[in-house]
Amino acid sequence: VITAYYNNLWYLGAIVAAWVTYGTYFMGPSNSWSWRIPSLLQGFMPLLQVIFVYLLPESPRYLILRGRHDEARKVLVKHHAGGDENSPLVDYEMKEITLQIEESQNSSGTGYGEFLKTKGNRHRLFLIIVVPAMMQISGNGLISYYLHLILDSIGYTSAPAQLRINGGLMVYCFGISVILSSFVEIAGRRRLFLISTVGMLCSFIIWTILSAINEQRAFKDTSLGTGVISMIFIFNLFYNMGLNGPPWLYVCEILPTHLRAKGVNIMQLSATCVLIFNGYANPVAMEAISWKYYIVYCCVLAVEIVLVYFFFPETKGRSLEEVAFIFDGDKAFGENHSTEVIVNKETEV
Numbered sequence: 099v100i101t102a103y104y105n106n107l108w109y110l111g112a113i114v115a116a117w118v119t120y121g122t123y124f125m126g127p128s129n130s131w132s133w134r135i136p137s138l139l140q141g142f143m144p145l146l147q148v149i150f151v152y153l154l155p156e157s158p159r160y161l162i163l164r165g166r167h168d169e170a171r172k173v174l175v176k177h178h179a180g181g182d183e184n185s186p187l188v189d190y191e192m193k194e195i196t197l198q199i200e201e202s203q204n205s206s207g208t209g210y211g212e213f214l215k216t217k218g219n220r221h222r223l224f225l226i227i228v229v230p231a232m233m234q235i236s237g238n239g240l241i242s243y244y245l246h247l248i249l250d251s252i253g254y255t256s257a258p259a260q261l262r263i264n265g266g267l268m269v270y271c272f273g274i275s276v277i278l279s280s281f282v283e284i285a286g287r288r289r290l291f292l293i294s295t296v297g298m299l300c301s302f303i304i305w306t307i308l309s310a311i312n313e314q315r316a317f318k319d320t321s322l323g324t325g326v327i328s329m330i331f332i333f334n335l336f337y338n339m340g341l342n343g344p345p346w347l348y349v350c351e352i353l354p355t356h357l358r359a360k361g362v363n364i365m366q367l368s369a370t371c372v373l374i375f376n377g378y379a380n381p382v383a384m385e386a387i388s389w390k391y392y393i394v395y396c397c398v399l400a401v402e403i404v405l406v407y408f409f410f411p412e413t414k415g416r417s418l419e420e421v422a423f424i425f426d427g428d429k430a431f432g433e434n435h436s437t438e439v440i441v442n443k444e445t446e447v
Contacts, residue, residue: 099279099280099282099283101346101347101350102279102280102344102346102347103276103279103343104343105342105343105346106272106276106279106338106342106343108342109268109271109272109275112271113268113269113272114139115136116265116267116268117265118136118139119136120258120261120262120265122135122136123257123258124258155173155176155177156169156173157173158170158171158173158174158195159195159199159355159418160355161173162192162199163356167192167196170195171188171192174191175188178191194419195355195419197419198355198418198419198422202355202356209360210360210364212356212357213357213360213361216426218425218426218427219425221409222352222353222357222425223361224409225348225349225409226349226352226353226362226365226368227364227365227368228368228405228409229345229348229349229365230345230349230365230366230368230372231369231372232295232341232402232405233341233342233345234369234372234373234376235372235376235395236298236395236399236402237302237337237395237399238333238334238337238341239373239380240380241330241333241334243376244381244384245264245330246260247381247384247385249263249327251309251313251388251389252309252312252322252323252326252327253312253320254323254327263327267330267331267334270331270334271334271338271342274334274335275338275342275343278343279338279342279344282343282344282414283414283415286414287344287347287351287412287413288406288410288411288412288413288414289412290339290344291340291341291348291406291410292340292403292406293336293340294336294339294340294341295336295340295402295406296336296403297333297336297339298333298336298337298341298399299396299400299403301333302333302395302396302399303396304325304329305326305329305330305333305392306393308322308325308326308329309326309388309392310389310390312326313388313389348413349361349365350362350418351413351416351418351421352413352421352424352425354422355418411424
């Protein structure tokens, strides 16, 4: 659950950015501090990361991978056993992690080419490319970076009004994203992905229809504009349900220890490629065809539903090592060890 909260905290920065920008807007265009203050804050946040990163505990899986077993045990004792040096849970976790790492080292390498060598790794590669793409290309990019164009298209052209809507939207998204991510262990990742994509598609279709009617009526019916804004908030409800917190958790869960860092690199690369598309295509398309561009995202969301339904396995209730069985079967721990691990865990429980 805590891992699922990770990406939700993006909204803390978005809230600060939205309301600081709202405040500096009234300083006027002639005052250079109207843009200097937001820019300085963007540099201050990474500075905090540099200062406090050294307070974070190291991953026990990384430590075991490097042969630093005593340090790994100390981390597990502190965070999983409340300081109990003789905890059977820590004994089990140490054995499970060590076995999984040893088998992965014996059976495979650690290069990027490993993603193409087995059926399980190819499935992982597909997911770590598709999941970040879904995070960026589901229509949320329009709201995140071009909300002013959307609001312009429905007749909301006042800059202060647009800034207030943006600021309120960020506060709303932060609250619901944290609440919804709390359900990853109850509802499961796959179910949240499905509900999220179906909900986004339905809200986007209504959003498109309202925008079309609003344009036909020359933006004179304010209730239609209000309806579009309502759909934006509803869309974000469903987006945050499945495509904000759960993706980072899901990608880290499905990757084995020796490929996790490289898998996250591929995930970031996939996301960046889609962000380039958002940055160059979205504003041009919005200016050229306005609400008709939403139809493209309706089609994209329909494809996403199909992908989630057929290719996204559930990982709820499994340790990182157990998730490997979903993709690799008995080869996850080596054919001679898989049954032993399962029996040991059942006995422990």
